[in-house]
Amino acid sequence: MAYNMTQDTQPISANAAPQPAAEPRLLAAEVVERLRDLIVQGELAPGVKLNERVLCERLRTSRTPVREAIKYLASEGLVELLPNRGAIVTPITAATVREMFVLLSALEALAGELACANASDTDIAEIRALHYQMLVHHARGELAQYFRYNQEIHLHLVESTGNATLTNTYRGLNAHVRRARYMANFSRERWDHAVEEHEKILDALVRRDGVLLPVLLRSHLNNKMLVVLEELGQQTG
Amino acid sequence: MAYNMTQDTQPISANAAPQPAAEPRLLAAEVVERLRDLIVQGELAPGVKLNERVLCERLRTSRTPVREAIKYLASEGLVELLPNRGAIVTPITAATVREMFVLLSALEALAGELACANASDTDIAEIRALHYQMLVHHARGELAQYFRYNQEIHLHLVESTGNATLTNTYRGLNAHVRRARYMANFSRERWDHAVEEHEKILDALVRRDGVLLPVLLRSHLNNKMLVVLEELGQQTG
DNA sequence: CTGGCAAAATTTGTATGCAATCTAAGCATA
DNA sequence: TATGCTTAGATTGCATACAAATTTTGCCAG
Numbered sequence: 261m262a263y264n265m266t267q268d269t270q271p272i273s274a275n276a277a278p279q280p281a282a283e284p285r286l287l288a289a290e291v292v293e294r295l296r297d298l299i300v301q302g303e304l305a306p307g308v309k310l311n312e313r314v315l316c317e318r319l320r321t322s323r324t325p326v327r328e329a330i331k332y333l334a335s336e337g338l339v340e341l342l343p344n345r346g347a348i349v350t351p352i353t354a355a356t357v358r359e360m361f362v363l364l365s366a367l368e369a370l371a372g373e374l375a376c377a378n379a380s381d382t383d384i385a386e387i388r389a390l391h392y393q394m395l396v397h398h399a400r401g402e403l404a405q406y407f408r409y410n411q412e413i414h415l416h417l418v419e420s421t422g423n424a425t426l427t428n429t430y431r432g433l434n435a436h437v438r439r440a441r442y443m444a445n446f447s448r449e450r451w452d453h454a455v456e457e458h459e460k461i462l463d464a465l466v467r468r469d470g471v472l473l474p475v476l477l478r479s480h481l482n483n484k485m486l487v488v489l490e491e492l493g494q495q496t497g
Numbered sequence: 498m499a500y501n502m503t504q505d506t507q508p509i510s511a512n513a514a515p516q517p518a519a520e521p522r523l524l525a526a527e528v529v530e531r532l533r534d535l536i537v538q539g540e541l542a543p544g545v546k547l548n549e550r551v552l553c554e555r556l557r558t559s560r561t562p563v564r565e566a567i568k569y570l571a572s573e574g575l576v577e578l579l580p581n582r583g584a585i586v587t588p589i590t591a592a593t594v595r596e597m598f599v600l601l602s603a604l605e606a607l608a609g610e611l612a613c614a615n616a617s618d619t620d621i622a623e624i625r626a627l628h629y630q631m632l633v634h635h636a637r638g639e640l641a642q643y644f645r646y647n648q649e650i651h652l653h654l655v656e657s658t659g660n661a662t663l664t665n666t667y668r669g670l671n672a673h674v675r676r677a678r679y680m681a682n683f684s685r686e687r688w689d690h691a692v693e694e695h696e697k698i699l700d701a702l703v704r705r706d707g708v709l710l711p712v713l714l715r716s717h718l719n720n721k722m723l724v725v726l727e728e729l730g731q732q733t734g
Numbered sequence: 735c736t737g738g739c740a741a742a743a744t745t746t747g748t749a750t751g752c753a754a755t756c757t758a759a760g761c762a763t764a
Numbered sequence: 765t766a767t768g769c770t771t772a773g774a775t776t777g778c779a780t781a782c783a784a785a786t787t788t789t790g791c792c793a794g
Contacts, residue, residue, distance in 0.1 A: 284580040284755085287778070288568065312746075322779045324561075327747090328568045331525065335572035337665075343521040344785055346746060359662040363607070370603040425596040428574075429666060521785085524748070549776075559749045564777090581755055583776060 291319055291329035299338050299349055300435050306352045310339060336432055352440050354492045360437050361485035367430050368414065368481055369474035372461075374421035376470035383420035384465060387413055391462050398455050403446065411438075413458070417465070442488040450487060457483070528556055528566035536575050536586055537672050543589045547576060573669055589677050591729045597674050598722035604667050605651065605718055606711035609698075611658035613707035620657035621702060624650055628699050635692050640683065650695070654702070679725040687724060694720070 295315070298304040315326045330347050333339045339347045375383075394409035411434075418430045457480045464473040532552070535541040552563045567584050570576045576584045612620075631646035648671075655667045694717045701710040 286578065286580050289578075289580075313744090323746090324778055324780090328565055331565045331569045332572045335569045341523065341526075343523050343526075344746065345787095356662065359660045362611070362660060363604075363663055363666065366603055366607040367600075370600070374599070423596045423599060425593065425670075426600050429600065429670075433662075433666075550774090560776095561748055561750090581776065582757095 286325075287321055288325040288328040288332070291315075291321065291325050292332050294319060295329055295333060296336075296338060296435065299333070300438050302439060302441055304349050306349050306439060308349050310347045310349065312346065337436060350436075352492070354489055357437060357440055357488055357492060358485065360433050361481060361488070364430070364433050364437065365478045365481040365485075367426065367433070368418065368477040371418040371421050371423075371426060371430070372465070372473035372477045373470050374423060374426075375417055375465060376468040376473055378422050379417075379420035379465075379468075383416070387416050387420070387465065388462060390416060391458060394458070395455070398451065403451075406451075410454075410458075437488070440488050440492060442484075442491045446487060450483075454480070454483065523562075524558055525562040525565040525569070528552075528558065528562050529569050531556060532566055532570060533573075533575060533672065536570070537675050539676060539678055541586050543586050543676060545586050547584045547586065549583065574673060587673075589729070591726055594674060594677055594725055594729065595722065597670050598718060598725070601667070601670050601674065602715045602718040602722075604663065604670070605655065605714040608655040608658050608660075608663060608667070609702070609710035609714045610707050611660060611663075612654055612702060613705040613710055615659050616654075616657035616702075616705075620653070624653050624657070624702065625699060627653060628695060631695070632692070635688065640688075643688075647691075647695075674725070677725050677729060679721075679728045683724060687720075691717070691720065 295304070304310070310330060312323050312326055312330075316323055319326065330339055330341075334341045334347065338350055340350045341347050390409050390413045394406055394413065397403075397405040397409060415427075415431075415434075419427050421427075457476065461473065461476050461480060464476055532541070541547070547567060549560050549563055549567075553560055556563065567576055567578070571578045571584065575587055577587045578584050627646050627650045631643055631650065634640075634642035634646060652668075652671075656664050658664075694713065698710065698713050698717060701713055
């Protein structure tokens with residue numbers, strides 16, 4: 261899909277200055293990125309109202325780009341439009357998180373299958389490197405950094421399929437889910453277990469085992485879901 | 498995700514008039530639906546430029562709602578934004594169609610699995626009814642009507658999972674793919690084969706065979722993809 | 735005090751104005 | 765004729781103005 265509004269499609273040139281002028285950017289596009297960051301980072305918490313005037317002042321622009329950005333994000337599902345009453349950050353419920361993880365599991369399983377068939381050796385080497393980097397932070401007990409590389413690995417895996425539609429869909433769902441900041445109740449035991457799963461995942465990818473990898477990923481994601489749902493203080497029913 | 502802009506969330510009341518006033522609607526929301534229809538129906542063909550002034554006249558509104566609707570549809574991927582140059586209907590390529598079908602296959606397979614576990618008997622009965630209605634049009638050689646009920650069956654199956662996130666994602670991809678109007682080269686042979694597949698699909702659903710149904714659906718979708726790609730006159734590589 | 739109504743203030747939704755950019759049309763030149 | 769520059773026109777992007785709806789405030793009755 262064509263998220264031209266928020267994705268840099270301009271190839272980065274190694275040369276000095278082939279094109280003199282910079283790529284034209286829409287103000288609304290910048291507002292989209294800024295707002296999305298605020299929402300995903302949790303600075304704009306689920307359920308809070310988006311006041312146009314306040315956002316205009318914060319982002320130093322007029323209402324038009326802000327309103328256009330809100331419409332864009334509404335389509336992404338990160339905000340909800342309430343006719344004549346503006347917009348709010350889409351609330352998080354255990355039910356929607358569960359739904360999204362069910363979907364994410366299937367997407368990652370598909371990605372695993374496709375990656376085994378289509379990923380380049382360079383892709384796999386890069387994922388291996390990210391894996392080791394993740395292990396470094398696991399060893400040091402640096403949870404935030406661990407999560408960062410964890411995310412990188414999963415995203416890289418999906419991207420290595422070469423299926424841009426899959427990647428965009430995955431990104432969108434991931435942004436949603438990440439709002440449920442699930443780092444808190446991650447016991448050392450569970451953490452170690454997740455790392456073990458990652459070891460097996462990497463191994464299956466390196467061997468390009470297109471049958472096993474999807475199974476491992478699905479199970480891995482399912483465990484992640486349990487952690488998140490527990491964080492939300494809900495049943496897993 | 499919260500497509501509040503385009504989806505009627507108000508429950509239809511059987512009583513006379515519990516709420517006196519009608520549900521407040523955004524002009525931009527109506528433009529979204531109208532534009533999306535025009536694009537999916539192919540009246541606005543892939544690649545054509547969206548002239549704001551022309552759309553304003555056609556839809557009897559000012560530029561603001563039109564521009565906001567375009568942003569919304571850009572996020573859906575149905576239009577592409579070209580900074581300072583407006584927007585175009587997202588072009589269709591064999592590559593993106595293939596990508597989308599790969600994803601759709603996985604989504605329907607997942608839906609099949611979930612449906613076997615979660616669908617109500619009423620859901621299944623309704624799908625069976627739609628199936629027979631489809632057979633009527635197949636018997637009469639009414640291709641357009643056949644396709645309509647075909648779509649209905651697939652959508653109903655997905656909806657019967659109770660997973661709204663899955664349903665929304667499926668709808669979005671489906672809208673994209675439907676722009677490749679693939680009714681043309683559908684030989685009677687292939688048509689008959691598709692119907693046979695549907696017979697097996699219905700049977701597996703009725704028996705709630707959560708292992709077989711996903712396999713059947715994936716294969717069915719894959720065949721559909723081949724038809725579409727052939728229509729686009731491309732290799733299936 | 736509490737609850738409810740009425741008016742003021744805020745906020746949203748839509749239309750319009752203006753500047754910047756892009757498109758094309760016309761003309762000159764090779 | 766083909767090519768490139770210049771300029772007029774059209775179109776987009778952003779800001780702002782105005783109207784409709786909502787929310788808040790203040791007041792009064794109970």
